[in-house]
Amino acid sequence: MTTNIIELHDVSKSIHDHVILHDLNLEVRNGEFLTLLGPSGCGKTTLLRLISGFENPTTGKIFINGKNVDGLPPHKRHVHTVFQSYALFPHMTVFENVAFGLRCRKLPKAEIATRVAEVLKIVKLEKFAQRKPDQLSGGQQQRVAVARAVVNRPLVLLLDEPLSSLDYRLRKTMQIELKQLQRKLGITFIFVTHDQEEALSMSDRVVVMHEGGIEQVGTPRQVYEQPQNLTVANFIGEANIFDSEILSIEGKQLGVNILGKPRNAKSSRSFELGQKVHILVRPEDLRVWKQVDVDDSKDMLPGTVEEVIYKGTTVDLMVRLSNNQIVAATEFFDEDDDKLEYAIGEPVFATWVPGWEVVLPHETL
Numbered sequence: 334m335t336t337n338i339i340e341l342h343d344v345s346k347s348i349h350d351h352v353i354l355h356d357l358n359l360e361v362r363n364g365e366f367l368t369l370l371g372p373s374g375c376g377k378t379t380l381l382r383l384i385s386g387f388e389n390p391t392t393g394k395i396f397i398n399g400k401n402v403d404g405l406p407p408h409k410r411h412v413h414t415v416f417q418s419y420a421l422f423p424h425m426t427v428f429e430n431v432a433f434g435l436r437c438r439k440l441p442k443a444e445i446a447t448r449v450a451e452v453l454k455i456v457k458l459e460k461f462a463q464r465k466p467d468q469l470s471g472g473q474q475q476r477v478a479v480a481r482a483v484v485n486r487p488l489v490l491l492l493d494e495p496l497s498s499l500d501y502r503l504r505k506t507m508q509i510e511l512k513q514l515q516r517k518l519g520i521t522f523i524f525v526t527h528d529q530e531e532a533l534s535m536s537d538r539v540v541v542m543h544e545g546g547i548e549q550v551g552t553p554r555q556v557y558e559q560p561q562n563l564t565v566a567n568f569i570g571e572a573n574i575f576d577s578e579i580l581s582i583e584g585k586q587l588g589v590n591i592l593g594k595p596r597n598a599k600s601s602r603s604f605e606l607g608q609k610v611h612i613l614v615r616p617e618d619l620r621v622w623k624q625v626d627v628d629d630s631k632d633m634l635p636g637t638v639e640e641v642i643y644k645g646t647t648v649d650l651m652v653r654l655s656n657n658q659i660v661a662a663t664e665f666f667d668e669d670d671d672k673l674e675y676a677i678g679e680p681v682f683a684t685w686v687p688g689w690e691v692v693l694p695h696e697t698l
């Protein structure tokens with residue numbers, strides 16, 4: 334049985350009649366790495382502020398560790414936040430920065446020393462205890478900020494875009510470090526990012542947010558491979574989207590047509606005959622064949638090569654289809670890699686393995 338460390342029941346937040354968050358229902362499992370993912374302005378920080386108690390919800394209830402926290406001040410919630418700016422005290426050493434919260438709580442000196450040493454060891458900063466923040470690298474400052482929060486032994490650690498100011502390589506390293514640290518500490522992390530790759534690579538589960546609402550909650554694999562709707566599909570990864578219509582239904586097997594060509598598709602959702610749908614195909618699932626190599630093209634989509642982008646491990650192709658729609662395909666090298674020599678303007682067919690598409694009900698965005 335999994336227990337929920339945090340539950341949100343029908344939570345909403347309005348500021349001066351402006352709805353910032355609406356109808357939020359969410360269960361955060363004890364010990365998980367949960368990521369709030371969504372574009373800037375969708376309400377991620379506001380949601381963290383409701384959980385930490387710096388703001389109160391307009392409607393709904395929040396439970397932390399089984400207890401309704403309505404009216405409970407931040408310092409009594411056992412929830413700590415790591416901010417993007419780290420907010421370290423510049424005049425204090427690493428040790429003093431980490432000890433600060435414990436000193437405020439007037440813990441015995443010896444206990445403070447033990448706990449700070451323990452946490453500095455976990456974040457691999459035991460040799461840096463006497464340094465000041467400006468004598469540390471960006472990644473080390475980040476670790477001090479985390480150490481300062483976890484030394485209080487919170488039930489939940491909230492991290493609001495903590496990696497967004499780091500350069501690309503440090504960011505990649507810190508992603509792995511934070512994930513390992515979370516596993517080692519066993520504390521629930523609620524991590525915020527607008528970067529979908531970061532969310533997919535770090536999380537046990539991802540909460541996809543859009544305009545103040547939750548669009549989907551699932552494992553990285555679920556939100557990528559089975560997006561709930563077009564918003565999720567477009568925000569996570571790249572997707573080629575075709576307009577189509579359901580022509581036949583036999584259990585999970587669907588007959589659809591794409592650019593006038595009949596195709597088979599598969600979905601565990603239910604659809605009606607004649608229903609308008611979107612067919613979504615990820616670039617890595619779209620295959621491109623030179624027309625001269627194809628004998629039977631009855632369910633393939635004709636087009637011409639618009640652009641060829643060499644990426645080292647892959648070649649990305651942009652293909653202009655007969656209706657002028659441009660689709661993206663990622664081709665992987667194999668032993669026969671001259672197959673990947675494409676000329677601009679070359680006639681090709683685009684296709685994919687039936688069943689590898691995602692069928693979504695039609696939406697007007």
Ligand SMILES: Nc1ncnc2c1ncn2[C@@H]1O[C@H](COP(=O)(O)OP(=O)(O)O)[C@@H](O)[C@H]1O
Binds near residue numbers: 377379
């Ligand atoms: N104190 C406030 N007063 C008015 N509007 C606010 C306030 N705080 C946030 N907002 C608005 O709420 C929306 C969500 O903001 P925020 O939670 O910071 O989003 P995110 O962290 O996802 O970028 C934004 O449109 C923002 O302008």
Ligand SMILES: [Mg+2]
Binds near residue numbers: 379
């Ligand atoms: Mg924010």
